[in-house]
Amino acid sequence: MSTARAPEGYDKYAFEPFAVTVDLAVLTVREQRLHVLLVERGQEPYAGAWALPGGFVLPRESSESAARRELAEETGLSDATVAGLHLEQLRTYSEPDRDPRMRVVSVAYTALVPDDLPEPRGGGDAAQARWLPYGTHGPLAFDHDRILADARERVGAKLEYTCLATAFCPPEFTLGELREVYETVWGVELDRPNFRRKVLATPGFVQAVEGPPRLTGGRGKPAALYRAGSATALHPPLLRPEGRSST
Amino acid sequence: MSTARAPEGYDKYAFEPFAVTVDLAVLTVREQRLHVLLVERGQEPYAGAWALPGGFVLPRESSESAARRELAEETGLSDATVAGLHLEQLRTYSEPDRDPRMRVVSVAYTALVPDDLPEPRGGGDAAQARWLPYGTHGPLAFDHDRILADARERVGAKLEYTCLATAFCPPEFTLGELREVYETVWGVELDRPNFRRKVLATPGFVQAVEGPPRLTGGRGKPAALYRAGSATALHPPLLRPEGRSST
DNA sequence: CCAAAAGTGTTAACAGTACACCCATGC
DNA sequence: GCATGGGTGTACTGTTAACACTTTTGG
Numbered sequence: 001m002s003t004a005r006a007p008e009g010y011d012k013y014a015f016e017p018f019a020v021t022v023d024l025a026v027l028t029v030r031e032q033r034l035h036v037l038l039v040e041r042g043q044e045p046y047a048g049a050w051a052l053p054g055g056f057v058l059p060r061e062s063s064e065s066a067a068r069r070e071l072a073e074e075t076g077l078s079d080a081t082v083a084g085l086h087l088e089q090l091r092t093y094s095e096p097d098r099d100p101r102m103r104v105v106s107v108a109y110t111a112l113v114p115d116d117l118p119e120p121r122g123g124g125d126a127a128q129a130r131w132l133p134y135g136t137h138g139p140l141a142f143d144h145d146r147i148l149a150d151a152r153e154r155v156g157a158k159l160e161y162t163c164l165a166t167a168f169c170p171p172e173f174t175l176g177e178l179r180e181v182y183e184t185v186w187g188v189e190l191d192r193p194n195f196r197r198k199v200l201a202t203p204g205f206v207q208a209v210e211g212p213p214r215l216t217g218g219r220g221k222p223a224a225l226y227r228a229g230s231a232t233a234l235h236p237p238l239l240r241p242e243g244r245s246s247t
Numbered sequence: 248m249s250t251a252r253a254p255e256g257y258d259k260y261a262f263e264p265f266a267v268t269v270d271l272a273v274l275t276v277r278e279q280r281l282h283v284l285l286v287e288r289g290q291e292p293y294a295g296a297w298a299l300p301g302g303f304v305l306p307r308e309s310s311e312s313a314a315r316r317e318l319a320e321e322t323g324l325s326d327a328t329v330a331g332l333h334l335e336q337l338r339t340y341s342e343p344d345r346d347p348r349m350r351v352v353s354v355a356y357t358a359l360v361p362d363d364l365p366e367p368r369g370g371g372d373a374a375q376a377r378w379l380p381y382g383t384h385g386p387l388a389f390d391h392d393r394i395l396a397d398a399r400e401r402v403g404a405k406l407e408y409t410c411l412a413t414a415f416c417p418p419e420f421t422l423g424e425l426r427e428v429y430e431t432v433w434g435v436e437l438d439r440p441n442f443r444r445k446v447l448a449t450p451g452f453v454q455a456v457e458g459p460p461r462l463t464g465g466r467g468k469p470a471a472l473y474r475a476g477s478a479t480a481l482h483p484p485l486l487r488p489e490g491r492s493s494t
Numbered sequence: 495c496c497a498a499a500a501g502t503g504t505t506a507a508c509a510g511t512a513c514a515c516c517c518a519t520g521c
Numbered sequence: 522g523c524a525t526g527g528g529t530g531t532a533c534t535g536t537t538a539a540c541a542c543t544t545t546t547g548g
Contacts, residue, residue: 018264018265018267019265020267057265059263060343062343063341063352064341091336091339092310092336092338094309094310094311094354096306096307096308105265105267105310105352105354107339107352161408161484174527175527175528176527191511191512191513192526192527192528193512193513193528193530196527196528196529197529198509201509213518213527215519215520216526216527219520219521219524219526220524221517221518221519221525221526221527221528222519222526223526223527223528224528236486236509237484237486239484239510421500422500438537438539438540439500440501440502440503440539441537441539443500443501443502445536445537462546462547463500463546466498466547466548467497467498467499467545468498468499468545469499470499470500470501471500488538496547496548497546498545498546499544500544500545501543501545502541502542502543503543504541505538505541506537507536507537507539508537509534509535509536509537510533510534511532511533511534511535512531512534513530513531513532513533514529514530515528516529517527518526519524519526520523520524521525
C-alpha cells in the first residue's frame with residue numbers, strides 16, 4: 001500500500017472493519033485416491049455442512065503462522081512436525097459477500113501431507129474432522145468448493161514442473177509410492193520404467209537411502225528406499241500425458 | 248473461514264481492525280528492458296521513497312476490483328481499457344509489522360501491459376508516477392522490494408508454460424517483438440528461426456493478421472503481423488535455456 | 495553494395511514412448 | 522508355479538538446437 005490515503009492521525013475505526021482468516025486445503029493420497037481434510041461446522045451459518053479447516057488470523061501473527069497453527073490444531077500434530085510440512089499460499093478470496101456475517105478476506109493455503117498422520121480430531125467449534133475422498137463430499141460451506149477446486153488444479157499443475165510430489169510421501173518412500181502420487185492426482189497411468197529413469201535422472205529430486213529395501217505390501221520384489229532431495233524445480237518438466245486435466 | 252470462532256452476535260470492533268490493501272507490480276517491456284511503474288510517496292512513512300502503486304480495498308469491492316480501479320487511476324487509462332489488461336493475483340503479504348502505522352494485509356497483483364500506454368500521472372498522495380527500468384530504483388518503501396522480486400520471478404516462470412508474453416505486446420505485433428519479450432524478461436538470446444517455429448506450431452498462441460506487413464524500425468524485411476490467440480496454456484512449454492534464472 | 499531483420503531448410507542430438515525381459519517376493 | 526511389483530535394456534519417434542541460406546528493406 002503505497003498511495004495510502006491514511007494520514008498519520010487516521011482513525012482506524014472509521015470504516016467497517018475487515019476480518020482476515022485463513023482457509024486450508026489439506027490434501028493427501030490414501031488408498032489410490034486424493035483425500036481432503038474437512039471439518040463439519042457446528043454453528044451457523046452453514047451448520048452441519050462440511051468446510052475447509054481454518055480460522056482467524058490473530059492480531060500479531062502472519063497468515064502463514066495462522067495457517068500452521070490451525071493445521072496443527074486440526075490434525076493433532078506437534079508444532080515441530082507441522083513446521084516441516086509443505087504449506088503453500090494458494091490465493092486470497094475477497095468477494096464482499098463471501099461470508100454472510102461480515103466482510104471477511106481469506107488467505108487460502110494448500111497443505112500436502114503424507115498418509116501416515118494420526119487421525120484428525122474435531123476441535124474448537126467443529127463438530128468433527130475427517131479425511132474424505134475428493135469429490136465424494138457434497139457442496140461445501142462458503143466459497144470453499146471453489147477454493148478446493150483451485151487447490152486441486154494448482155497441485156496437478158505443480159507436479160509437472162516441481163518436485164512437490166515428495167510432500168505426499170513419508171520421509172522414506174519407494175519409487176512406486178511416488179509414482180502412485182502422480183497417477184492418483186493426474187488420474188492417469190504412467191509407464192513404470194520411464195518414470196523411474198526420469199526421476200533418477202533429475203539431480204536432487206530423490207536421494208537413495210542406504211540399507212535394505214522395503215517389502216511392498218507383501219507382493220513383489222522389495223523396493224529401494226529414497227528420501228526427498230534438495231531440488232525444488234524439475235527441469236525438464238514431467239508433463240502429464242495427453243494434456244488430460246482429469247478434473 | 249470455517250471454524251470461525253465468531254458467533255452471530257460477535258462484536259466486529261472487539262479486535263484491533265485489519266486494513267486490506269492492494270499493491271500492483273505493473274510491468275512492461277520498453278527499449279529492451281523490463282520496466283516497472285512506480286510512484287513517489289508524498290507522505291510519511293517513506294515520504295520521498297519509490298513504491299508500488301496501490302491503495303485500500305473499499306468496503307464493498309473485491310481486491311481484484313480494487314486493483315483494476317487503482318491501475319486505472321495510476322495509468323490514466325479508461326476503465327474499459329484497463330478491463331482488458333492482464334491482471335493476476337500474485338500473493339498476499341501479511342507480516343504483522345510490514346506497515347508501521349497499523350496492521351495492513353496487502354493482496355499483491357501483477358499487471359502486464361504493452362508499451363503504448365499514455366504516460367502515467369501522479370495521483371492521490373503520490374508526488375509522481377514513472378516508468379523505471381527494473382533494478383535501477385533504490386530500495387522501495389515497505390516490503391515492496393520483495394513483492395516486486397516475487398512478481399518478476401513469477402512472470403519469468405509463467406512465460407515458460409503459458410501464452411502470457413502476448414500481454415506485453417500491443418494488439419498487433421510481430422514475432423520479433425514477441426521474441427524480444429522473452430529475451431528481455433529472461434535475459435537470454437533465443438534462436439530466431441526456432442522461436443518462430445515453436446510459436447507458430449502452438450495452436451492458439453498467435454493468429455495471423457491479414458494485410459500488409461509492418462516495417463521493423465526501418466531496418467530489415469517487413470514482418471508479418473499477429474494477434475494474441477485464444478490459448479492460455481503452452482503445451483509443450485517453451486523452456487528457457489540452461490535453467491538460468493537471470494534474476 | 496552492405497547491414498539488419500524476416501523467413502525457410504537441414505541435420506544431429508536428445509528426450510519421451512512403448513515395449514520386451516529378468517529379478518525377488520508371497521501364496 | 523504363478524501373480525505381482527521392482528528394476529534393466531532397447532529400439533522407435535518426435536522435438537529441440539544449431540546453423541546455413543534466401544529475401545526484403547534502409548542507407
